[in-house]
Amino acid sequence: MAWATPNSMREGLAAGDLSAEGLVQAGLARIQRLDGRLEAVLSTDAPRSLEQARIADARLAGGERGPVLGLPVVLKDNLHWKGTPCTSGSRILAGYRAPYDATVVARLLQAGAVPLAKANMDEFAMGSSGEFSAFGPARNPWDTARVPGGSSSGSAVSVAAGYAPFALGSDTGGSVRLPASFCNLTALRPTYGVLSRYGVTAMASSLDQVGPIARTAEDVAALLGVMAGADPLDATSVDLPRQEALWPLRAATLKGLRVGLPREYFGEGLEAGVREAIEGALQRFKDAGAELVEVDLPHTRYAIDAYYLVCTSEVSSNLSRFDGLRYGLSERVEGQTLAELMALTRNAGFGAEAKRRILLGTFCLSKGHYDAFYLKALKVRTLIRQDFLKAFEQVDVLATPVSPTVAFPLGAKLDDPLAMHLADVYAVGAPLAGLPALAFPAGFSAGLPVGMQLMGPALSDVRLLELVQAFQERTDYHLRTPEL
Amino acid sequence: MEVTREDVLRCAELARLQLTEAEIPALQRDMSRILDHAQSLLELDLEGVEPTLHGLDLPLPRREDEARATFTQAEALAQAPEAAQGHFVVPKVL
Numbered sequence: 001m002a003w004a005t006p007n008s009m010r011e012g013l014a015a016g017d018l019s020a021e022g023l024v025q026a027g028l029a030r031i032q033r034l035d036g037r038l039e040a041v042l043s044t045d046a047p048r049s050l051e052q053a054r055i056a057d058a059r060l061a062g063g064e065r066g067p068v069l070g071l072p073v074v075l076k077d078n079l080h081w082k083g084t085p086c087t088s089g090s091r092i093l094a095g096y097r098a099p100y101d102a103t104v105v106a107r108l109l110q111a112g113a114v115p116l117a118k119a120n121m122d123e124f125a126m127g128s129s130g131e132f133s134a135f136g137p138a139r140n141p142w143d144t145a146r147v148p149g150g151s152s153s154g155s156a157v158s159v160a161a162g163y164a165p166f167a168l169g170s171d172t173g174g175s176v177r178l179p180a181s182f183c184n185l186t187a188l189r190p191t192y193g194v195l196s197r198y199g200v201t202a203m204a205s206s207l208d209q210v211g212p213i214a215r216t217a218e219d220v221a222a223l224l225g226v227m228a229g230a231d232p233l234d235a236t237s238v239d240l241p242r243q244e245a246l247w248p249l250r251a252a253t254l255k256g257l258r259v260g261l262p263r264e265y266f267g268e269g270l271e272a273g274v275r276e277a278i279e280g281a282l283q284r285f286k287d288a289g290a291e292l293v294e295v296d297l298p299h300t301r302y303a304i305d306a307y308y309l310v311c312t313s314e315v316s317s318n319l320s321r322f323d324g325l326r327y328g329l330s331e332r333v334e335g336q337t338l339a340e341l342m343a344l345t346r347n348a349g350f351g352a353e354a355k356r357r358i359l360l361g362t363f364c365l366s367k368g369h370y371d372a373f374y375l376k377a378l379k380v381r382t383l384i385r386q387d388f389l390k391a392f393e394q395v396d397v398l399a400t401p402v403s404p405t406v407a408f409p410l411g412a413k414l415d416d417p418l419a420m421h422l423a424d425v426y427a428v429g430a431p432l433a434g435l436p437a438l439a440f441p442a443g444f445s446a447g448l449p450v451g452m453q454l455m456g457p458a459l460s461d462v463r464l465l466e467l468v469q470a471f472q473e474r475t476d477y478h479l480r481t482p483e484l
Numbered sequence: 485m486e487v488t489r490e491d492v493l494r495c496a497e498l499a500r501l502q503l504t505e506a507e508i509p510a511l512q513r514d515m516s517r518i519l520d521h522a523q524s525l526l527e528l529d530l531e532g533v534e535p536t537l538h539g540l541d542l543p544l545p546r547r548e549d550e551a552r553a554t555f556t557q558a559e560a561l562a563q564a565p566e567a568a569q570g571h572f573v574v575p576k577v578l
Contacts, residue, residue, distance in 0.1 A: 099559060192539025206539055235544055305522040316499060323500075325572050330565030338575045343502035355501060356514055362495040363487070363515065376525050378535030383528070385536055417514050418521060434539030458540060 001026045002162030003481050006071055006219050009165065013060050013070045020053035020060065020070035020114055027072045027116045030163050034484060040138045040148075040157035041117040042077050043085045049116055056112045067222035067247045069112030073166040074158040077118040078125055079210070080199035081105050088201045089121040089133040089151075092322050092329045092349025102199025103231045104168060104210050111226035116164045119154030123351045124319065125170055125203045127151045128178055128423040131414055132353040139410070140182060141482040142448055146407040149179035155213050156183045161484060166223055167213040172204050173307055174402070174427025176211030177439035181402035181451025184441045184480060186468065187213040188220050191459050192434035193238040195224075196231035204314035205236075207307075207431045216478050217440065217468035221249040224461065242462040251473050252466035255289030260395030264300035265426050271405045273445025278401050281442035281452050284474055285399070293395050297387040300429065302380050307428035308421055309364055309377035316361030319354065322346060356417060385433040392457045397467065400426050402439045402451035430455050438464040441477035449477075485519035487512055 001023075004012075012018030028046055035041050049072075056070040075081055078088040080098035082105075087093040101109065108115070122132040130153025131137040138153040140146040141161045148157045152169025156179030159167045169176040171189035180187035188211055195210040202208060212223035225246030231237045261282070266275065286292055324330035324345030331344040350358070364373040391398060403423060413420040430437035435455050442452035456464050472478050492512050496503050503511070557570055566573035 096563060099555065099562070193542070206537060209539075230545070232547055236538070236540075238540065238542060299528075302525055302528065305525055308518065309522055309525075320499070324565065325574055326560075327563035327565075332565065336575055338577050339500065340502070341575055342500040343496075346500050347502045347504070350501070352510075355503075355507070356511060356518075358499050358501065359492065359495045359511060360515055360518060362499045363491065363519075366495065366498065373519075373522065375535060376530060377522075378537060379530040379533040380525055380528060381536040382533050383530075418517050421518070431539070432536075 002030055005215070006165045006222060009071055014065060020056035021050060023070065023072050024049045024053045024114055024116060027163050031117060034161055037144060038139050038141060038157050038161055039136055040120050040154035040161065040163070042087060042120050042135055042154065044117045045084050048084065049114055052109065052114045056114055059112055066112055068108065068166065068226055071113055071166060072116040072164040073108060073113045073168065074117050074119050074155055074164045075105065075115050075167070076121050076152050076155045076169045078121060078170060078201040079105055079168055081115050081118070085118060086201070088125070089123040089135065090349065090351070090354065091134045092346070094329060096328045100199060103196035103233055104227045105199065107227045113166070113226070117158065119152070119158055119167065121154055122151035123354050124201065125151040125172055125175055126315070126353045126357055128174065128420050129408070129413065130154070130179070131410065132351060134351050137410060140407045141484055142183065143407065146409050147182065149182035149407060151175040152179050152211070152213065156180055156185055159185055159213055159215065160482060162481070165214060165219060168223070169211050169213050170200060171209050171211040171431070172207045173311060173431055174424045176213055177402050177427055177437060177451065177453055178423065180213055180439040182407035182449060184449035184477065185213055185215060186217050186220050186438070186440040186478060187211055188224060188461065188465070189430060189437045190224065190228070190461050191436040193236050194228050194240050194461060196234040196237045198231055198233035202318040204311040205318060206314060207311060216472055217438070217465045218249045221246040221465045240461060241459050245462050246465065249465055249469050251470035252463065254285055254467065254470050257285070257290040257397070257467065258395040259285055259290050259292050260295040260391050260398045261292055262295055262297040262300065262391065262398055262400060264297050265400035269404045269425070270401060271445070274401050274404065274406060274450050277443030277445050277450035278452055282399060284471065288470065288474060295391045295394055295398070297391060297429065299380065299383045299387050303384055303428050303432060304421060304425055306377040306380040306384065307424070307432055309373050310381060312357040312361035313364045313374045314361065315357040316365060319358055322349065353417070381432050384429060388429070388433045388435060396456070397464065398455040400453055400455070402426060402453045406445050406448040406450060434458060436461040436464055438468055440468045440471065443477055485516060485523060487515040487519060
């Protein structure tokens with residue numbers, strides 16, 4: 001059952017051979033069996049999950065069918081599911097329970113999906129490995145001595161280890177694509193605005209997006225289709241063109257497709273095994289009639305710096321809400337002032353990376369540094385965006401590795417924040433430019449998964465999924481599973 | 485870019501973080517290294533370039549200004565570390 005596809009689950013549910021309740025029980029049993037080793041899950045709420053499953057079973061019994069009806073989904077722990085813990089991987093929110101549903105969660109529930117667990121993550125989604133979780137790192141099912149990638153570490157591991165066929169993560173600078181790449185999964189960072197952020201704990205608001213994670217483009221499309229669309233509760237949300245084409249998803253033709261290969265994404269620092277796998281995957285596109293065209297994104301080398309300046313500045317602002325007064329951790333000492341209460345609580349509640357980013361952001365936004373750092377980064381963001389717009393005058397999509405390396409060993413970059421940031425070098429372009437990027441399995445290097453991403457113009461999300469569906473009809477990388 | 489100990493402490497005060505003495509050197513070093521790396525942006529001629537503030541350039545939608553149900557007082561206070569008489573309790577500020 002662990003490796004059953006959503007399609008076979010739907011068939012089983014429709015035929016009455018399976019029940020949503022049974023799928024929840026199987027998922028919880030698998031978590032029970034494997035998660036001591038993988039640490040992908042921060043909390044489960046069996047009664048609540050089973051209640052949702054029974055509702056789904058009743059709908060199925062009434063003849064209703066749907067892309068996610070009765071199917072389990074794991075939620076990153078920065079997504080609010082009413083009544084359940086929502087820590088964002090931070091001690092400062094230990095004990096906090098979601099007082100309402102995020103819009104994406106509400107829409108999943110409405111479509112009959114069954115939340116199975118809340119997933120481990122880097123604290124407040126800050127990190128590329130999962131190791132900045134306050135509750136310990138999740139592990140890569142392909143090699144438990146390695147990181148699964150972050151920040152949506154637990155969400156990816158949950159799918160890769162067969163806890164559930166679906167998961168939701170969030171992607172600010174690569175946080176669904178990197179773990180998808182390290183764990184042999186397909187994950188979409190949608191165009192900025194396609195998924196509502198209402199009820200998603202904010203990290204960097206001009207970059208944050210919710211991202212669906214599954215094994216295949218078809219399954220990512222199933223999730224996206226029931227969640228996308230403008231939300232009155234999020235003023236930055238937009239409608240997705242051709243949303244109705246997400247289910248059932250049909251492969252697009254690759255014949256005549258112009259695939260741009262940005263030279264800057266294939267240069268120094270790209271691991272040989274990753275390059276080889278990506279070149280193999282590109283050959284499959286070519287074999288199917290696509291045309292490969294080299295293009296330039298000349299400001300790529302500035303992207304990491306621009307990203308981290310923008311991101312940390314927004315972090316310092318967003319994380320100011322955690323004050324020890326209204327919810328979450330509160331370090332109260334007799335006779336302390338209000339400022340002391342806040343400062344003591346925040347220092348006790350935030351981990352190393354959160355503090356580093358808050359302080360960097362505070363520095364970048366402070367008097368005398370605003371023009372030198374923050375404003376400059378915003379202008380570089382414009383140049384990066386223009387690079388992409390120019391490239392899309394020549395090509396339909398861009399294809400690149402997701403990461404310059406395969407999954408790295410636990411601890412390898414933990415004490416070197418700059419090295420950790422550089423793992424995001426290919427991932428931050430799309431968020432800075434607001435573009436959709438779809439990561440998918442593209443091969444293996446020494447037994448570890450290699451991920452490729454397609455980036456397209458704004459709101460081309462459906463098309464990217466249709467193209468990767470075509471790729472997945474011709475390859476079997478996405479069908480391979482780790483031995484557990 | 486040299487970030488001084490005073491810079492770290494000033495930012496920590498602004499950000500309401502009561503750092504322990506042991507945390508300060510590593511933060512100072514990491515901030516310096518990350519900002520050093522960011523000096524690459526100085527190479528660029530940004531004259532006349534407009535800043536990009538948002539992920540997607542679309543007009544902000546508007547909605548009617550209608551009253552609707554939201555949290556009750558009890559719900560809002562339910563997770564308060566300390567509450568009394570319908571309020572959040574904080575240390576004396578005056």
